[in-house]
Amino acid sequence: MTTTTTDLPQAGPDTRDSGATSFWASYGRAWVRTPGSALYLLAVFVLAMISVSLLASLFWTSVGLLVLVVGLPLMVLTLLIARGFGVADRFMLQLTGLPAVDEPEWNRDAPDNTGFWATLTRPLRNAHYWVYLIHGMIVSPIISTVSFVLTTVWLSVGLGGLTYWFWGVFLPSGADNGDWGQYVSSAVPWLFGGWDAWAVEVVLYLVAGILFTFTMPWVLGGLALGHHAVARSMLGRWSSDELAAEVRAEAAARGAAVHAEDVALRRLERDIHDGPQQRLVRLQMDLAALERRAEAGDGDAAAELAREARGHAKAALDELRALSSGVAPPLLQDRGLAAALDALATSSPLWVQVEVDPAIDRAVSQEVARTVYFVVAELMTNVVKHSGATAATLRATLRRSAAGAPTHLDVWLVDNGRGGAVLSSGHGLEGLRERVAGLRGLLVVESPVGGPTSIGAHIPLTVAP
Structure with a gap:
């Protein structure tokens, strides 16, 4: 015997009640x-x-x-x-x-x-x-x-x-x-x-x-x-206001970048004049004196001048190497920003913990990479010279949209120094702020007296070619 069961139709929700409820x-x-x-x-x-x-x-x-x-x-x-x-x-x-x-x-x-x-x-x-x-x-x-x-x-x-x-x-x-x-x-x-x-x-x-x-x-x-x-x-x-604001922001960013570059070039010129150039002048004078001593047959004096000349040459080389840290090295071009930041941390006399998202090399353009490298190099130099810190943390991460596309690069350098760093006109941090502004980014300084100091660069990204 076969039994067939037919489901009775279920009563649907009373749309009249829901409609009345939504109305009220x-x-x-x-x-x-x-x-x-x-x-x-x-x-x-x-x-x-x-x-x-x-x-x-x-x-x-x-x-x-x-x-x-x-x-x-x-x-x-x-x-x-x-x-x-x-x-x-x-x-x-x-x-x-x-x-x-x-x-x-x-x-x-x-x-x-x-x-x-x-x-x-x-x-x-x-x-x-x-x-x-x-x-x-x-x-x-x-x-x-x-x-x-x-x-x-x-x-x-x-x-x-x-x-x-x-x-x-x-x-x-x-x-x-x-x-x-x-x-x-x-x-x-x-x-x-x-x-x-x-x-x-x-x-x-x-x-x-x-x-x-x-x-x-x-x-x-x-x-x-x-x-x-x-x-x-x-x-x-109006819709045209967005375009006008975009044009003004681009013009302001371009002006900030030009000004920052001009300040950096003048500073580099001054540092070369006060450092390596003086060493090389002294080296030239020592070599001339060495030549005269050698012609006179004074071997001991010539040896002493040779040792001094070698010391000046080494000092000039060290100063040039220090100055070049603010210029994009071949490592940045060859291996990318992540490797260049890691090399900066390794060469620092401080203990630096590095937390870098390896995906930044695919997300950032060369222009952004050069600016970030320069900013981080300058910040680490400031930490060594002025903060009295014994350790620091370098963090570089990508901020992503809901769709997963990178929208911002966030770079933080945090040290355990004495703090008290401020953004003021004519100082080094102001120049870094202008460099970041040249990319329409923002430099944030959090440095209470007594430390710690946290300096962050937040840069909007476009998809790197």
């Missing part, structure tokens, strides 16, 4: 934002009235005075004030709970364009200032007036209708007040026939209050969304 949850969230939206819509009307009064007066006055010298700075002042009103509007929008409006790029000039006239006329050459002026003089007053009227109506009818039963008794009654409740009951006898005029008024006010209060989150939220959309398009960041 959404409605509750809208109510949470309603007080802030109402406060914003009322306050922005006051801000708009002040802005249109002040900006219109200043703008047209500056236009009339453009034939005079004072007209230009007055126009700039007007644009700056318009920017202030726009920033205030964006700040007040936070009351609505909507996403923040991003700050636009106010300075699109090259980093070295810092002259008086460039600074004075910068607002005149930036479209954001003019859009802020239009917003403060025209757009904001119009939409703020409309939203203020609607907000006032919804608040007064909603709240006033719900509480009319309480405050309505204090209103004077009589013909002068217009007994409209009696008029409604007479006009609609099938609905309010036989009703008292006061009861009709309370019921109608209550119905209107319930209707306006129920729809208040949507109406005030919609008005706030309208203001937010206008602010995002007129007061927010």
Whole structure:
């Protein structure tokens, strides 16, 4: 005997219940934002009235005075004030709970364009200032007036209708007040026939209050969304701002790199002049004296001069080798950054623990590798000379994105010295900061008095070719 079992269909989830739940949850969230939206819509009307009064007066006055010298700075002042009103509007929008409006790029000039006239006329050459002026003089007053009227109506009818039963008794009654409740009951006898005029008024006010209060989150939220959309398009960041910021960052990085390279070359020139060059001059003089002693047959003096010349030659070689540590060695070109950093640590008189991710050789470009090598070499020299440390840790790791691609190179040198290192103009760490900035990176110094000192270089990466 064969038995066939047929599964009965299972009842699915009640979508009506879930839909109702999601509706009321959404409605509750809208109510949470309603007080802030109402406060914003009322306050922005006051801000708009002040802005249109002040900006219109200043703008047209500056236009009339453009034939005079004072007209230009007055126009700039007007644009700056318009920017202030726009920033205030964006700040007040936070009351609505909507996403923040991003700050636009106010300075699109090259980093070295810092002259008086460039600074004075910068607002005149930036479209954001003019859009802020239009917003403060025209757009904001119009939409703020409309939203203020609607907000006032919804608040007064909603709240006033719900509480009319309480405050309505204090209103004077009589013909002068217009007994409209009696008029409604007479006009609609099938609905309010036989009703008292006061009861009709309370019921109608209550119905209107319930209707306006129920729809208040949507109406005030919609008005706030309208203001937010206008602010995002007129007061927010444009897509062209990203390009402008990128260009400025590239120009600043290029300027920092050029300046750092110039400082490094001058320092190398000074070190060669004060060190190996003087040794070689002394070596030349010793060799000349040695030649004279040899011609005179004074063997002992010649031997002594030969020993001194050999000592000067060795000292000059050692100084040249020390200076070359700041220049990329063949090891960096042949075996990569990881091996070069390990060699730096090995040649240091300190005990240095090395923690280097071997993947950095595939992730970093030659330009980044040379800069990192120079920075680490200079930092290790500073540790030996100034920190009083006995040990250090050199760490180089890759920071990766969610997809696993390397995005930053993080290099840290931590020593157990006395601390107190600071970034100050004219000192060695400032030069290293400029070198790292040339790659659009960041040099971080954490060096409390008493140590330890941690100095990190964080450099953004592009995929190495």
